[in-house]
Amino acid sequence: MYWGEGQLIHNGKYKIERQLGGGGFAVTYQAIHTQLNRRVVIKTPNLSVQNDPDYPKYLKRFKKEAQMLGECCADSHPHIVQVFDFFEEDGRSCLVMQYIPGESLWQFVQNRGALPETEAVKYIRQIGSALVEVHKKNIFHLDVTPPNIMLSFKPGVSNSGKAVLIDFGIAGDMSPPSTLSRSFGNKAFAPYELVRKGIRHPTVDVYCLAASLYYAVTGQRPTNSFDRKFDNEELVPPQQLVPSLSNGVNQVILQGMALEAKDRPQTMQEWLNLLGSQQAIISNKLSSDMGVDYRNLEKLLKANLWQEADEETTRLMLKVAGREKDGWLDVESINNFPCTDLSTIDQLWVKYSNAHFGFSVQKRIWQEVGGKPDIDMKIYIHLCKCVGWYRNSGWLNYDELTFNAKSPVGHLPGGLLIWLWISFEVGIERETTETKWWNIISSLSSRLAKCNIQCD
Missing domain, CATH: 3.30.200.20 (Phosphorylase Kinase; domain 1)
Structure with missing residues (x-):
């Protein structure tokens, strides 16, 4: 009962x-x-x-x-x-x-979609560190699957995500193979030798954790190991599903999910070392305090796809600030915008435009025209004319921006600011457009200064 x-x-x-x-x-x-x-x-x-x-x-x-x-x-x-x-x-x-409040990795991805690479790797490394300690005591979890990885967040605290391993290997380590084969996790995330022969070894947890990372970055379950072994089905590389995934992490996942145990890293620490080296490469290149993946933005900028890059910048900044539903940034969200992320976005724009675009470029122009916290509408309009947002006694709509290198210096990124103009005009905010724009630009300039972001 x-x-x-x-x-x-x-x-x-x-x-x-x-x-x-x-x-x-x-x-x-x-x-x-x-x-x-x-x-x-x-x-x-x-x-x-x-x-x-x-x-x-x-x-x-x-x-x-x-x-x-x-x-x-x-x-x-x-x-x-x-x-x-x-x-x-x-x-x-x-x-x-x-009791762990929050959602399982399975539920989180189902509700919100695949995670950015850096965020997914962060959680998987946390679980891996736990398994290193467990394995030292000769205990194997044997069901390290997305439903058994809980994600917990502190309300209102950025970058507070924490992964905790639950449902500890008691079921997996004691159940008969027939029971194991019916469990959710082992259908898609376990190596065939566990279900078929009940083999207990660190490489089983390595496979399961690598498969969980596969799911976290793609949003899809990997090919069943039984189908791979006995029906010769191929494991679809995660990078094939998510082209922006780094080559290194793609390879680490595939190594961890090698069909035969002998071909995988033999310890959890060995696999984590491989994963850690790739994370360091990603973090050093495109850092984010919020686990946001900036590789697609870099790809667009490198290809000089300025409008697509501008739209991607808007999307990413709203995501970092947690204002995706609002669709625009307010003064508070700018004042609290993570310096690491602001710097990464600015560096990418400056690098691939040869210092023609970027927030730090706009900040420099703002200072050159005498910008300061006290409202001076003449200086504010002067700035907008310099960067090409104000023309013929009026502000441009977004589709009137010039998305090429011939546009004025500092013209981009401009999507968020243009969207603010449209939002205020239709009554989302009752304050005057000029005052609101001034506050936003002034706040952005102040945040850039506080974060020590400048155009060299």
């Missing part, structure tokens, strides 16, 4: 709130510790598995693995779910674990 909402168990110590889910071996519940008023997760064997003839053997392993997991979590690793309690209730063994 399953526990229902509001049911008290373990002498009233825990109150069931809801069932979270059930896998091949276990079912999990969200509950409240009634004395501490702390939310927890309770994991207990699935009723269907209790009918298995070998259930007593699996139950023995469940208890043993719970003890091992408790030992593994003794150091309170920030990316490993913590264990709080273990007890018997209604003839069932129950493991009480930390």
Whole structure:
């Protein structure tokens, strides 16, 4: 019998709130510790598995693995779910674990789409660091899949995403192959030797984690390892699905997902070292405090596709500021815009336009015409005339911008500023267009100065 909402168990110590889910071996519940008023997760064997003839053997392993997991979590690793309690209730063994608020990697990608490469690598490296410690204790998770990677964020804190590994290998390490093959994760993310032969080895977790990274950066599940092994199906390289993916990370994923265990990195640390070297290359080149991928912007600028690059700049800046739904930046979002991201965007524009375009170029012109925080409409209009946003006694619409190198110096990026003009004109803001534009440009100039961004 399953526990229902509001049911008290373990002498009233825990109150069931809801069932979270059930896998091949276990079912999990969200509950409240009634004395501490702390939310927890309770994991207990699935009723269907209790009918298995070998259930007593699996139950023995469940208890043993719970003890091992408790030992593994003794150091309170920030990316490993913590264990709080273990007890018997209604003839069932129950493991009480930390409740992780947020969404699983599976849900996050399903709701928002594939992650930028740098953000995905960040989370996968966090989980990998946890597995390095787990493997030192001769414990293997065996189900390192997107549903078992929780992403938690601190409200209002940028770049606060944290990945935590849950549903620790108890089910995977003790279930029969028939049960494993039915579980969600192992259908798409596990190597064939785990499901077919139940082989336990670090290379199994390497494969699973690499497959999870594949899903994170593409939004698609990789080709089933059984189909690859026995039907000769090919694993589609992630870069084929996401052309902007770096060659290095593409290769690290494929190495981790090598069909045969002998062809993969033999330890989790070895695979993480490969991944870390590629992340360093990406971070040093196109840094972002928000995990935003700037490679497509670089590609467009390198090809001198100025309008497409301008539109991409608008999209990325709105994403960084968390104002995609609003469609425009306000003074507050500019004042708090991450310096790292602002610098990356500006450097790309300056580099590929030979210092003809860029925010720092606009800032230099702003200073040259006497721009300062106090509103002076003549200076403000002078700036707009210099960069070509104001012509014949009026501001240009976006489609009137000149998207080529013959346009005035500082003409681009211009998409966000032109969109602000249109937004104010249709009444999104009641303040005058001139005042609002002035505030935006003044704030951007101040932010560039604070971030020490200048055109050399």
